[in-house]
Amino acid sequence: MSDERKKLVEVESLRKYFTVKGNKLFEKKYVQAVESVSLFIYQGETLGLVGESGCGKTTLGRTIIRLYEPTSGRIVYDGTPIFDSEQKIRLNMLKYRRKMQIIFQDPSASLDPRMTVGEIVGEALDIHHLTQNKNERRDRICSLLSEVGLNTEHANRFPHEFSGGQQQRIGIARALAVDPEFIVCDEPISALDVSIQSQIVNMLEDLQREKGLTYLFIAHDVSVVRHISDRIGVMYLGSLVELAESYELCNHPIHPYTQTLLSAVPLPDPEKSRARQRILLEGDIPSPMNPPSGCRFHTRCPYATERCKAETPVFREYSPGHYAACHLLEQGGSDR
Amino acid sequence: MVAYILKRVAGSIAILLLIMVVTFLLMNAIPGSPFLTEKSTPEQIALAEAKYGLDKPLYVQLWNYIKNYCVGDLGTSLKMQEGTPVKDIIFHQGKFALSIKLGACALVIAVLIGIPLGCIAAYYRGSWIDGLLRVLTTVGVAVPTFVLAALLLVVFSVNLNWFPTLSGSLPDAKSYVLPVISLSFYYTCYIAKLMRTSMLDAIHQDYIRTAKAKGVKTHILVLKHALRNSLIPVITYLGPVLAGIITGSFVVESTFSIPGLGKYFVQCVLSRDYPVIMATTVVLSALVIFMMLIVDITYKLVDPRITLTAKEE
CATH class of the missing domain: 1.10.3720.10 (MetI-like)
Incomplete structure (x- = not known):
């Protein structure tokens, strides 16, 4: 069923390593922020991405739109490879900056404090020559601002004069300025008050419906991601461990880490909450500078075997549209 | 903005007064006298000090400085050619x-x-x-x-x-x-x-x-x-x-x-040379204070998040 839909973004074996200084002189170490991630995003869908802090969600999002230069792998946008480390393809991104945009987590930090809102939104218009003259430019800025629920007179103010929710609206208006097709929403609501969060989420959903946008929605809050996403990917320590349709993933998680993550989501019903058995993990998340051998989750996995320590599990499809990377599944031993 | 600048100017005058007092006291705390040379006798020194008012109590001397500065009289040098006005030394001689x-x-x-x-x-x-x-x-x-x-x-x-x-x-x-x-x-x-x-x-x-x-x-x-x-x-x-x-x-x-x-x-x-030390210090301090004011106003131009207000928050 899903194969007829168009894949807008395809990512294959994407790696992003950051170099850091080691303890010894001239020693270089690598933080393996994103390790061999493969996924695709259908046009018009929302792909949710969850995982605990420091698991590489944000890095993955930024690397896909090449705000970070990937270490290796392949990124295909709308059929055109924009990055391929094997074929040495590194397209100039300027053309694609019009199509791929990002909304950042911290709205106040992501807006240049020295520029007025009008300048922030208008800069993108100027770079891509989207308006012919000053009047058109001004009209476009005003319409963008009203589209995200701000007043047109806000254009002459500076970002610090706004509340967090309004700042995030400015960030969204800025991303929409170039009429993008694909937007990476990098935890767009986690810096906001709960009351504002739902406003922004609803607005993002409305915009998606109106403009046919495709989202990569990154968050650490499973409940929000479940609400907004068509499909959900789960990341652990730089790797994608499971990916499936939202309903499927939330109700039939097959990877032990996903099961743990979901068991930590608060339930609104205290009765159910008490009755539920929570899976608690032992130990801390290992350092991505020195990740565990084999399956990266084996140090904390309650079902880990010798094979998990030695061999890296392959990310494969177990049932239609349901992908996971775990050795236990191959043996058919997971308690689904 | 205007209120802010006025407040700063008022504050500056207070600071300058304080600087005058401290400089004056420090100056007098250093042992020695402008007229102390190997040849001079105690009588000669006393005479010279009386001439320039250095024999009066400290607070009288300080008061005279402040009074004269208010009307723009920076005094005369004790060491340069007799009676050269300090103002001329600092500003006119280049x-x-x-x-x-x-x-x-x-x-x-x-x-x-x-x-x-x-x-x-x-x-x-x-x-x-x-x-x-x-x-x-x-x-x-x-x-x-x-x-x-x-x-x-x-x-x-x-x-x-x-x-x-x-x-x-x-x-x-x-x-x-x-x-x-x-x-x-x-x-x-x-x-x-x-x-x-x-x-x-x-x-x-x-x-x-x-x-x-x-x-x-x-x-x-x-x-x-x-x-x-x-x-x-x-x-x-x-x-x-x-x-x-x-x-x-x-x-x-x-x-x-x-x-x-x-x-x-x-x-x-x-x-x-007490009057010259005093005058130089005051002129330089005034300059520093003025520059600080300019810097604070520049902040506002560079960073719109900074607001200059006359009121303390």
Whole structure:
């Protein structure tokens, strides 16, 4: 069923390593922020991405739109490879900056404090020559601002004069300025008050419906991601461990880490909450500078075997549209 | 804005009064007298002190200073030719102008070279360019001015004979070169270091990523977005530097034999020329305070988030 839909973004074996200084002189170490991630995003869908802090969600999002230069792998946008480390393809991104945009987590930090809102939104218009003259430019800025629920007179103010929710609206208006097709929403609501969060989420959903946008929605809050996403990917320590349709993933998680993550989501019903058995993990998340051998989750996995320590599990499809990377599944031993 | 400036001016007058009192007390705390020489007898000293009112109680002397300053009378020198007004020494004999000319050149150089150097180092962080600049600026901050000045003098004036050894009253462009380099080197390096740090900070901010996501070209990214946001620490530093650098440097002026204010001021302290010390201190303090005010107003221009209010919050 899903194969007829168009894949807008395809990512294959994407790696992003950051170099850091080691303890010894001239020693270089690598933080393996994103390790061999493969996924695709259908046009018009929302792909949710969850995982605990420091698991590489944000890095993955930024690397896909090449705000970070990937270490290796392949990124295909709308059929055109924009990055391929094997074929040495590194397209100039300027053309694609019009199509791929990002909304950042911290709205106040992501807006240049020295520029007025009008300048922030208008800069993108100027770079891509989207308006012919000053009047058109001004009209476009005003319409963008009203589209995200701000007043047109806000254009002459500076970002610090706004509340967090309004700042995030400015960030969204800025991303929409170039009429993008694909937007990476990098935890767009986690810096906001709960009351504002739902406003922004609803607005993002409305915009998606109106403009046919495709989202990569990154968050650490499973409940929000479940609400907004068509499909959900789960990341652990730089790797994608499971990916499936939202309903499927939330109700039939097959990877032990996903099961743990979901068991930590608060339930609104205290009765159910008490009755539920929570899976608690032992130990801390290992350092991505020195990740565990084999399956990266084996140090904390309650079902880990010798094979998990030695061999890296392959990310494969177990049932239609349901992908996971775990050795236990191959043996058919997971308690689904 | 106007209320803010008025409040600052009122505050400045209070500060100046305080500076006068402290300077006066410190001056008198130093043992010795302006008329103390090997030949003078106690009677002669007493006579001279009586003539200039130095035998009166301290508070009377202080009160006389303040009273006279209010009407713009800075007093007369005790040591220069009998009764030369201090005002003439500072302003009319060109000492002040000389120091300002020298300092202004040094400052312009420090800013025009320091800021780009800092930007370059930050942009190429971790590369050999950054490493080279780091060594250079660290040396620049560490080497004392008198060493640098003497070194420049020996190499470029004595050995190579490119520039005059005595700069004097700075008659031509050539005579400026060495003193300006000596005076500005430290500040150039310090500004470059400051700039590098705050530029690095700015480059890693999310709004730089936002700009990159918009498709802004790299050099515009650095010049437009990062530079404007990283200037604040440099401006803060420029306030005191501005005042310090244009009021003259004793070391540089002595080394190159420039009869500027900095050199003269130190001589006056050594010879206990009370009225001149007092006047110089007050004039320099007023300058520093004025520069601070300018800096605070500049903040507002650079960073719209800063509001200048007359009220305490």
